[in-house]
Amino acid sequence: KQEVTQIPAALSVPEGENLVLNCSFTDSAIYNLQWFRQDPGKGLTSLLLIQSSQREQTSGRLNASLDKSSGRSTLYIAASQPGDSATYLCAAPYGGSQGNLIFGKGTKLSVKP
Amino acid sequence: ETGVTQTPRHLVMGMTNKKSLKCEQHLGHNAMYWYKQSAKKPLELMFVYNFKEQTENNSVPSRFSPECPNSSHLFLHLHTLQPEDSALYLCASSRALGAGYTFGSGTRLTVV
Numbered sequence: 474k475q476e477v478t479q480i481p482a483a484l485s486v487p488e489g490e491n492l493v494l495n496c497s498f499t500d501s502a503i504y505n506l507q508w509f510r511q512d513p514g515k516g517l518t519s520l521l522l523i524q525s526s527q528r529e530q531t532s533g534r535l536n537a538s539l540d541k542s543s544g545r546s547t548l549y550i551a552a553s554q555p556g557d558s559a560t561y562l563c564a565a566p567y568g569g570s571q572g573n574l575i576f577g578k579g580t581k582l583s584v585k586p
Numbered sequence: 587e588t589g590v591t592q593t594p595r596h597l598v599m600g601m602t603n604k605k606s607l608k609c610e611q612h613l614g615h616n617a618m619y620w621y622k623q624s625a626k627k628p629l630e631l632m633f634v635y636n637f638k639e640q641t642e643n644n645s646v647p648s649r650f651s652p653e654c655p656n657s658s659h660l661f662l663h664l665h666t667l668q669p670e671d672s673a674l675y676l677c678a679s680s681r682a683l684g685a686g687y688t689f690g691s692g693t694r695l696t697v698v
C-alpha cells in the first residue's frame with residue numbers, strides 16, 4: 474500500500490528565502506507524482522506533475538524533482554513571497570493502473586514579509 | 587475556476603436530512619473522484635469512476651451514495667449522516683486514471 478509522508482509539517486520563513494519541501498513515498502512503482510497547493514478552506518490547485526520518466530519539472534519559481542529509487546520528491550521554491558503562504562501537498566498514485574492518488578498530510582508554509 | 591465546478595459551496599444539514607453534492611467538469615476528462623478532507627487528516631479517497639463506471643469504493647459507509655450519470659457529472663447523495671461526517675468534500679477529474687488531477691473548490695459540509 475502506498476504511504477506518503479511530508480516533512481516538515483510546518484515551515485515559517487522570511488520573505489526572499491529559498492526553501493525545500495520534502496515528500497517520501499513507500500511504493501516506488503509510480504508513473505507520476507503531483508504537487509498541489511491548498512489555501513485555507515479552498516480546493517487544491519495543481520502545481521507540478523512529474524512523470525516517472527522525468528527527473529524534474531519547473532514552473533516559474535517552483536522546481537520539483539523525483540527520485541523513484543529512493544522514494545523521494547522535493548519541491549523547491551525560489552525567492553519566497555508572502556503570497557506563497559499555503560499548505561503544499563504531495564500525492565503519489567496507489568500502484569497498478571488504478572490511478573488513485575494518495576496524499577501526504579502536507580507542509581503548511583508561512584512566508585513573513 | 588479550474589474547470590471542475592462543485593455545488594453547493596457550503597451545506598449545513600441535520601442528521602435526518604437527505605442532500606446531494608454535485609460536481610461538473612467540461613475538460614473532456616474520463617475519470618472522476620470524490621475525496622474527503624477532515625481537519626488534521628490527509629485527503630481520503632472515497633470513490634473513483636472511470637467512463638461512468640465505479641472502479642473504487644474505499645470502504646465508504648452506505649450513507650454516502652455516489653452517482654455518475656455521464657463522464658461530465660458526478661453526484662454524492664447523503665442521508666442520515668453523522669456529525670463526524672462534517673468535512674470538506676472535494677471532487678476531482680483526470681483525463682485518464684493516473685493522469686494529472688484537476689480539483690474543484692469543494693463543498694464544506696456541516697452536519698448538525
